[in-house]
Amino acid sequence: MQCKKCGQNITNPRAKFCPVCGSPLEQTSSSGNSAPSPRTSAARPAKRRENWERYESPYAWVKWVVLAVAVVVLAVGAAVAMVLLNQQAGKENPRREDPSGSSSVTAAASPTPAPEETPSPAPEEDEEEEVPTPMPEPTPTPEPALPQYDGETIALPGGGTAPVEDFLFPYSSTELLTYDDLDRAFGDMATTDAALLSQHAINEIYARYGYNFHPDKSESAQLAYDYFNALDWYTAICGSNTASNTGEVPVSDVEQSNIETIVIWQENHGCR
Structure with a gap:
């Protein structure tokens, strides 16, 4: 093989650069055939990229499982966060929604009027207060008395x-x-x-x-x-x-x- 720039003969068939001038060398086959054309060399990387894109790894499903788990974890975390926020909001604001569906804000905006107190009727002047009747004290049983004969x-x-x-x-x-x-x-x-x-x-x-x-x-x-x-x-x-x-x-x-x-x-x- 001979360098086209400086004409130096190169004995190493695998050399890619000229040892004298450093110019790149064109590889030739031992049978004397010419080197492959640039068009053929350029087509090979494109074909490799096409084959690589068609290649599917046997562990490709793992990434989908990891992605699904990540989505579930995020959803559960979001739900727990919402529950905690609702509980915290309930402690700060004790009002709750009424059974009819209206919110506590609406209920607070339109409070139910308190029932008017009905005045108790004043006691009539002629009515006398009932005085509890005292329980009669038990009368002790007298001892048997002997006959009395006064003056006899x-x-x-x-x-x-x-x-x-x-x-x-x-x-x-x-x-x-x-x-x-x-x-x-x-x-x-x-x-x-x-x-x-x-x-x-x-x-x-x-x-x-x-x-x-x-x-x-x-x-x-x-x-x-x-x-x-x-x-x-x-x-x-x-x-x-x-x-x-x-x-x-x-x-x-x-x-x-x-x-x-x-x-x-x-x-x-x-x-x-």
């Missing part, structure tokens, strides 16, 4: 008289006592009080005969001693001073029956 007197066995007010049962010497009489007199009392007073009803029968009560024997004997010795009509005339000798007192049949009725009542009510 009874005859004593040894002579003389005594006021009926000094006795629980002033006519127990002449009238029989019943179980109901004792219930009315002592039934609502405590056992201790009922025992003392029922025994006093027996002692007043003996006291009419002047029985001498000994205060050291029992509480009822102490009560009878203090009570009857304070009365003007009582005079201790019996020689005995013990409860075991009450049989010496000459009581009548009515009086003895009343004593026995009182004893039975005492036993039935735990007073003995």
Whole structure:
């Protein structure tokens, strides 16, 4: 191969430039054929570009998937942003749209007039205020009272008289006592009080005969001693001073029956 500019012979068949003058060299084939024409060389790059444009990569679908994912992410982000903005706007402006579809701005522009207050009728002057009726207090149940005989007197066995007010049962010497009489007199009392007073009803029968009560024997004997010795009509005339000798007192049949009725009542009510 020979340089056309300086005429230098070039032995390297692959050399593209002249080693002497640096001019580009035209390649020739070993068979002596001329170099390809510029038209043929220019057509090859165009054909390569056409083939490249027709070429489709086997991973071309990846870019479409990435593009679709990017679009979905953008759409979701935009929706979330809108929701957050609406919530923030709702906190700043608490008004909401009414069910009829009109916005809160319209509702605010045309507020519903408040209903007029109806004045309550004034109370009539003649009308009296109702005063609550006080509840009646419960009336305590009175204790059973013994018969009262004001101004009356009874005859004593040894002579003389005594006021009926000094006795629980002033006519127990002449009238029989019943179980109901004792219930009315002592039934609502405590056992201790009922025992003392029922025994006093027996002692007043003996006291009419002047029985001498000994205060050291029992509480009822102490009560009878203090009570009857304070009365003007009582005079201790019996020689005995013990409860075991009450049989010496000459009581009548009515009086003895009343004593026995009182004893039975005492036993039935735990007073003995």
